[in-house]
Amino acid sequence: MSTSFGIGAARRWVYEKFKSINGQIGQDRLLPSYLQFTQPICGMNQHRNIMAILPGTGPQYQEVVLVEAHMDSRCKDVCDVLCLAEGMEDNASGTALVLELARVMSPFAYNRSIVFMVTIGEEQGLAGATAFANYCFSEGVQLKAVLNNDIVGGIICGETASPPGCPGLNEIDSINVRVYSDGVFNSKHKQLARFSKLEYQELLEAVMPVKPVVNIMTPEDRTGRGGDHIPFRQKGFASIRYTSANEHGNGDPTGTPDYHDRQHTMEDVLGVDTNSDGELDSFFVDFNYLSRNTVLNGNALAMAALGPVPPINFAVEPVNNGVAISFEDPDNHGEYRVGIRKYWDNDWELVNTIFTTADTIYGLIPGEEYAVSVACVDDLGTESLFSREYAVSFATGTREVRVSEQGLTLLQNHPNPFDEATVIAVKVDRALRYKEAYIAVYNIEGKELARMPIELKEGLNEVIYDFQNHQYIPGTYAYSLVLDGRVVDTKQMIYAY
Ligand SMILES: [Zn+2]
Structure with missing residues (x-):
């Protein structure tokens, strides 16, 4: 049993790290443990995530907030267990963030329970x-x-980074961070992203010497790639992903030209020794940037763990140039926040404070469309998570609930396999309102090869993609239907000649 090499050694090290935090703070409140599960991954069947639970001390102690990161890393072949994949950017940076938050947060008491988790098997399909x-x-x-x-932690743009993260090769960005989450309208994930950003802007931005810029991204993840937040979204839990603005992407995409990015190769190391004095002096993981991202996370996590219970039975109606809102607050806090955003913006345009559970907010633009939600505020000024959203359309004078993926089916391409061109079709059961829809084509490494606009009318809508013209190599490819920045569905297709 190695103490320095391989996933088992890393797992034991993380567990010991969680344990030692209790020693440092002289309390035994942080409870380290494993989540064991059975799944065949590269010839191994038994796997364990490592976690530490900080039990809540308030009335909502049975509710849980989670901060997590995967610690596994990989080389080109996802099942190459012998190559030394240090994975410093992807994802020792996230692992360090989780461990540091366990250390700095565990001396304090929170309403809800907090779980600090380090997962494994992310690179083999988000297993942990x-x-x-x-x-x-x-x-x-x-x-x-x-x-x-x-x-x-990475701030250097590579060749395979997904847009819109990197403006150009080797560009540096240590200010912006991207927050990815699923959904466009009435998405609990986007609501969590907005909450995290709001807590940063209202509590931290003024006091941080270097001020991060938090970008709420429209899609669930970078083009053609995914992460550990997705399985939680699939089970109905509000989940978001923090990622650097600039990253050194997938270094070994099969079938594409000679990229030299570091992720998913043995080159994803901490830094280099440029003057050969035996010490690293130029770093690929920027410690200041990583520490700021850690502060952003800790703040959002703490506020989500501390806050009161959100309002219930929220309703909203348009009135002249405003919205009349009403809701119930079983705990009678007497102070509330109202988040209002333009329907097509990811960010709130305004977050007002009100002092009653039935009020009208004026000053909105007739003809514009808005999405509205509310939160409770406790005696200490801590917001709850925000409620569900309602859309308000002044154009029709009615409340509408809009774009949904129901009645929208991405069909298997035909013919498949194909030797030249193939037809991709989307079946639409009822009229949709949307801004932009396209079919994206990816290679097996997730690199986007093409985008074809598609009009989504009621009935069958088709686009043709010609592989022969592009001289792609035979093999498996994928295509997605993307609606207003959201991947609705993805299917695979086989190019053979
Ligand atoms: Zn990763």
């Missing part, structure tokens, strides 16, 4: 996160927020 999401779902765990951190 799926195991915990399934566990929470089947055991009825009241998981209220999931903050996934994956690639949160």
Whole structure:
């Protein structure tokens, strides 16, 4: 049993790290443990995530907020267990963030319970996160927020980074951070992203010497790639992913030209020794940037763990140039926040404070469309998570609930396999309102090869993709239907000649 090499050694090291935190703070409140699960991954069947639970001390102690990161890393071949994949950017950076938050947060008491988790098997299909999401779902765990951190320390743009993260090769960005989450309208994931950003802007931005810029991204993840937040979303838990603005992407995409990026290769190391004095002096993981991302996460996590219970039975109606809102607050806090955003914006345009559970907010633009939600505020000024959203359309004078993926089916391409061109079709059962829809084509490494706009009318809508013209190599490819920035569905297709 190695103490310095391989996933087992890393797992034991993380467990010991969680244990030692208790020693440092002289309390035994942080409870380290494993989540064991059975799944065949590269010839191994038994796997364990490592976690530490900080039990809540308030009335909502049975509710849970989670911060997590995967610690496994990989080389080009996902099952190459012998190559030394240090995975410093992807994802020792996230692992360090989780461990540091366990250290700095565990001396304090929170209403809800906090779970600090380090997962494994992310690179082989989000296995560790799926195991915990399934566990929470089947055991009825009241998981209220999931903050996934994956690639949160790199600031250098590589060749395979997904747009819009990197403006150009080797560009540096240590200010912006991207927050990815599923859904466009009335998405609990986007609501969690907005909450995290709001707590940063209202509590931290003024006091941080270097001020991060938090970008709420429209899609669930970078083009053609995914992460540990997705299995939680699939089980209905609010989940978001933090990622660097600039990253050194997938270094070994099969079938594409000679990229030299570091992720998923043995080159994903901490830094280099440029003057050969035996010490690293130029770093690929920027410690200041990583520490700022850690502060952003800790703040959002703490506020989600501390806050009161959100309002219930929220309703909203348009009136002249405003919205009349009403809701119930079983705990009678007497102070509330109202988040209002333009329907097509990811960010709130305004977050007002009100002092009654029935009020009207004026000053909105007639003709514009808005999405509205509310939160409770406790005696200490801590917001709850925000309620569901309602859309308000002044154009029709009615309340509408809009774009949904129901009645939208991405069909298998035909013919398949194909030797030249193939037809991709989307079946639409009822009229949709949307801004932009396209079919994206990816290679097996997730690199986007093409985008074809598609019009989504009621009935069958088709686009043709010609492979022969592009001289792609034979093999498996994927295509997705993307609606207003959201991947609705993805299917595989086989190019053979
Ligand atoms: Zn990763």
